[in-house]
Amino acid sequence: MTTVGRKRVWQCGHYRLPLARTLVMGILNVTPDSFSDGGRYADTAVAIERGHALVAEGAHLIDVGGESTRPGSDTVSVEDELTRVVPVVSALAERLGVPISVDTRNAEVAAACVASGASIINDISGFSDPAMVEVAASGDAGLVVMHMLGEPKSMQDEPHYADVVAEVCGYLATRARMLEDAGVIPGRIALDPGIGFGKTTAHNLALLQNLEEFVSLGYPLLVGASRKRFIGEITSVPTPAGRVQGSVAVACWSALHGTDIVRVHDVAPTVEALAMFATLAGDGAESV
Secondary structure, three states, X not given: OOOOOOOOEEEEOOEEEEOOOOEEEEEEEOOOOOOOOOOOOOOHHHHXXXXXXXXXXXXXXXXXXXXXXXXXXXXXXXXXXXXXXXXHXXXXXXXXXXXXXXXXXXXXXXXXXXXXXXXXXXXXXXXXXXXXXXXXXXXXXXXXXXOOOOOOOOOOOOOOOOOHHHHHHHHHHHHHHHHHHOOOOHHHEEEEOOOOOOOOHHHHHHHHOOHHHHHOOOOOEEEOOOOOHHHHHHHOOOOHHHOHHHHHHHHHHHHHOOOOXXXXXXXHHXXXXXXXXXXXXXXXXXXO
16 A cells, blocks of 8 residues: 555644655654664754754654663663653754654653643553553643553563454554543544564564554554664664664555654655655655
8 A cells, every 4th residue: 555645634732744645753862772872862962963963864753762662671760761851852842843752651751741842742651551641631742652562671571462463453443542532632643563562573574564454543653663673683684773774675665555654763764765665656756
């Protein structure tokens, strides 16, 4: 399935993001221990500069994260997470003119970032915390509901599913309905199958090969596979930063199978590849 003819909109605060093209969400980790670029953007001024660079490369959205959720990672204190993300979110929201997302599991952090200008709350725990649901329902930010099996510390310890596609799809549909029951309008909700979060390589491939199942739920679909371990396993590239080509390939596959947003580290090559794929698919320049 290509992106031809889609006219849906994702409502994210005062932004109304048309989904006639696949949007690129640039990753900005302001942590000292991210699996891919830990420490590079831990300084606030450097992180803000990086945010500007991502937009210059073509990013339509920026996702700011202050807690590493790589396999085996430990939690950080609310105070540390607030210190890392709020100044960056505030500066970028004020200056960039694109939606800023906060990648957090913590309701206090989400609320503070929305108050500082964030337009999206990206919760890897699928809004399982009632306090996070309350934050979501009390505002108008866009919401990314992700599936994760377990917790980051242990999620890769022999993950098992009877049917990974059906189980992840069912989970996301249930969480979306829960948010709607709490008062969130459907147009604010996007879904993310959680590539790499409690999944083996086989699980990740099954999800990517069945993206239409998630598209059929009727919500915007986000896929974040950038630089993940399964790409390294398939391409024999051991270091995350070297997995650019494999990551771009997954982004293009995702876009061509109905994904609305791809979350990536390497914005420029992803934007260029999506432009070429869209042209070959007959979608034209407006579909990337």
